[in-house]
Amino acid sequence: MKTKHYVAVAAFATLAMAGCTGQKNATNTSGIDLANMDTTVSAGTDFFRYACGGWNDAHPLTAEYSRYGTFDQLAENNQKQLRGLIEELAAKQNEPGTAAQKIGDLYNMAMDSVTLNKQGCEPVKPMLEKIAALTDKSQVIPIAVEMRRTAGIGTFFSYYVYADPKNSVLNIFQMGQGGINLGEKEYYLDNDSITKNIREQYKKYIAKLFTLAGFTETDAQQKVADVMEIETAIAKVSKSATELRDPEANYHKMTYAELKKQISGIDWDAFMKALGIEAPAELNVEQIEPIQEVAKLINTLPLSKSISYLEYNLLDAAAPTLSDDFVTARFDFYGKVMSGRQANQPRWKRAVNSVDGLLGELVGEMYVEKYFPAAAKERMVNLVKNLQTALGQRIDAQEWMSDSTKMRAHEKLDAFRVKVGYPDKWKDYSALEIQKDSYWANVCRAAAWGFNDMISRLGKPVDRDEWLMTPQTVNAYYNPSTNEICFPAAILQPPFFNMEADDAANYGAIGVVIGHEMTHGFDDQGRQFDKEGNLKDWWAAGDADRFKERAQVMVDFFNNIEVLPGLHGNGQLTLGENLADHGGLNIAYLAFQNATKDAPLEDKNGFTPAQRFFIAYATLWAGNIRDEQIRVYTKSDPHSLGEWRVNGALPHIQAWYDAFNITPNDPLYVAPEKRVNIW
Structure with a gap:
């Protein structure tokens, strides 16, 4: 689920994971590798080509990449070293509860294609059945919160605990827009031929997930319509990525009573109860209109449409951890259609990325010691x-x-x-259990651990020693x-x-x-x-x-x-x-x-x-x-x-x-x- 948390952290580039290879000797003490250049092009004509042309020619895009640059090269090289560290642990019988056991067992489950394909979508069936059993609109928000709290699945809108933008020493509860899986509102609203094609392919992807989960083609098509209706309605009132760059315009601190008044269509007491917290005296609602729209949608649309939407968010979030047909369906849309990639990453890379994403500082502590x-x-x-x-x-x-x-x-x-x-100071993962039941179940446990860690900060001073990478x-x-x-x-x-x-x-x-x-x-x-x-x-x-x-x-x-x-x-x-x-x-x-x-x-x-x-x-x-x-x-x-x-x-x-x-x-x-x- 592609909800966004708009703390205005400014990263240098759009890249995530990698490890460190340690220092290597440069080609020469100038630090410049002449083979990376193309001096047949003048510096004043195209400096990108002049400085990088040789590198670009030597590193054509392979099927698994939609972009490959120096960042990606480091990530790929270091990924291999992380693989070595992780597989060394995965090959051992490790003491239960240790970092080695958690890292090794999670990796092994991500790599076990035989078990994953045998299980199919069974790991998500209990939650699917729970969603399908809803009988009243008042149950929609509590189960959406449960999905977020126990599995890390965002749905209608986002919420988190972080520093109050105008009182940076204190962590407060904050909410904002979310609920649109294509990420940006333009994908739902623009009518150029390329964007329209993306929407059509997105509908096919939604239908594919439902049919893989055992729904009939007729039911799947109805659920596609339900999902698109809700996501499009939210997109229409959501702010664009550009509008979200204005911190003052996205700050609306209010009391809990004011929240109930401004967005009256949601039972906020039930929301807070589902979160397991006392209602905060004050909170920041970054974008009000999209959450008002969610309240309207839940209250006016048939319950069946909200059920379809929640089911889809579950299937979309879980797809990378299920059988190969789910993984392929997700890649065919997000990988091929959206980014132009031609082949998915090999399983070991996806497994390393998963372990690194879920147990980041456990992996980090291990890597720093060696490299x-x-x-x-x-x-x-x-x-x-x-x-x-x-x-x-x-x-x-x-x-x-x-x-x-x-x-x-x-x-x-x-x-x-x-x-x-x-x-x-490293994060304490002692409360997180990794068990040998299913890959998805452990992804949920890690997400729940992260959510509990975040929510425990509510009302407490900001930890300025914490790292965000x-x-x-x-x-x-x-x-x-x-x-x-x-x-x-x-x-x-x-x-x-x-x-x-x-x-x-x-x-x-x-x-x-x-x-x-x-x-x-x-x-x-x-x-x-x-x-x-x-x-x-x-x-x-x-x-x-x-x-x-x-x-x-x-x-x-x-x-x-x-x-x-x-x-x-x-x-x-x-x-x-x-x-x-x-x-x-x-x-x-x-x-x-x-x-x-x-x-x-x-x-x-x-x-x-x-x-x-x-x-x-x-x-x-x-x-x-x-x-x-x-x-x-x-x-x-x-x-x-x-x-x-x-x-x-x-x-x-x-x-x-x-x-x-x-x-x-x-x-x-x-x-x-x-x-x-x-x-």
């Missing part, structure tokens, strides 16, 4: 300090900001919490609620971070990643949070307007990029990430200059230090992608496509023009007065 070098953390901490100094200098240099806003910006910068490598994740993030930047261990390896390379490559790669996350504290969303992580206007009069005016240049620039014939980028949706790339490049380049001013680096491989800085940055975004995935990302992803994080970002950086002698005759040239100039 993460302490020296990498020490060097990373020093890099972060240098980037903080450079960002402070960039803040001081901004003529459009008043002195009072600069002062507060410095206070926020100085208050950054920095997390590198792995958490100081596992150490084996190749990514990084900024969290405005805690004003923290986090760099998991897995990103601290080439091409992001190379212990054998000089400062030109490392500042151009991991330096930009650091600067990117720091800039998120001052992008269109992050700038609205103060140094304590509270949603609060701390800007002096007029400064915010000047910021917006400059940011609009970025919006307009990316709106004009044609990512596919007839399809343009969404500059407003990607504004935060584009600003972070812009700031990250400027900050990292300044930090690089500061670090080498007393001992300038030599030219290497025919490239100046400045050129190697920008080549290293571009290398991060090497990759190929299918048209179908481009469409998915353009509708839903706040990150621009990799190509445009190079060819769209660098033309706004003067140092890049200087390094490669880019002139007005070059296709990528942007006149100075038309360039973005923030941070």
Whole structure:
């Protein structure tokens, strides 16, 4: 179920799991592999191709990928190492209740295709029967909550416990829109031929799940209509991905009594009872209208339609853990239709991903012990300090900001919490049991454990030491609620971070990643949070307007990029990430200059230090992608496509023009007065 939890955590890229391979020797101390480049193309014509063409040619898309880039390459390589760690445990008889037993048994069940195919959909039959047995509309919300609480299945709307955006030290209950399995409202409402085809294929997928579960074709078609009616109705009143980027517009704190008044069609006492909690005195309803619509739908539609909707959400969520026919049906839609993939991942990869997703920090603790070098953390901490100094200098240099806003910006910068490598305290999984009954049953237990862990925080202080990514994740993030930047261990390896390379490559790669996350504290969303992580206007009069005016240049620039014939980028949706790339490049380049001013680096491989800085940055975004995935990302992803994080970002950086002698005759040239100039 693709509900979204809109804590405005800004990640560096759209990628999840990986482990760490440890440090490898670079091809040379320049940190640049010439084989990755295509110097038959000029830097000013297509810098993405110039810096990454060789890599792209050497890594064509295989059937299992809709996108394959440097992030994916690391994930794939490290996935093999995680497999080794996990399979070593899975081959043993482990003491019950130990981390080894939980990891090994879960993996073995995910790998046991014989048992999975024998069981078919039997593991979900008890819940299917429970849903089908509903006799009154008042039972719909309680069983929907039960599905969320005991199996992690989101349905009509989302809810979670996290920091109050305007009182960041306290965890409060929060609710928001959800309920649409295609993720974005446009998939239900747009009428271009491609989107209409996706809807038709989605209907076939829904029908397939019902027939696999034993329903007749006639019943399945009726249930398709029921599901589409409910999801389309919710989509019509849901906010778009772009609208969700406005934190103030998505904050509606109210008392419990006000909730009952504003959304009167839901028995909130029954809802809270099903959750197993006392009704909170106050809560935040991020988007009110979609939940009002849910109340209307449940109360006005026949009960049978809500039953169909709940049944479908169960089958869709469970499909990856059931027999091969369910797995294939789900892949045929989400993999082939939505993203253009031609073949599913092999079972071992899916099993590793599942274990990593459900037992993340258990796997992380095991991986860090074997693969993460302490020296990498020490060097990373020093890099972060240098980037903080450079960002402070960039803040001081901004003529459009008043002195009072600069002062507060410095206070926020100085208050950054920095997390590198792995958490100081690991999550406690002792209450989670992994049993040898069914794969789905254990997925449910893990989801219930996670839900109970989350709900236990209600009304308690925010744990600022908690990590929102596992150490084996190749990514990084900024969290405005805690004003923290986090760099998991897995990103601290080439091409992001190379212990054998000089400062030109490392500042151009991991330096930009650091600067990117720091800039998120001052992008269109992050700038609205103060140094304590509270949603609060701390800007002096007029400064915010000047910021917006400059940011609009970025919006307009990316709106004009044609990512596919007839399809343009969404500059407003990607504004935060584009600003972070812009700031990250400027900050990292300044930090690089500061670090080498007393001992300038030599030219290497025919490239100046400045050129190697920008080549290293571009290398991060090497990759190929299918048209179908481009469409998915353009509708839903706040990150621009990799190509445009190079060819769209660098033309706004003067140092890049200087390094490669880019002139007005070059296709990528942007006149100075038309360039973005923030941070």
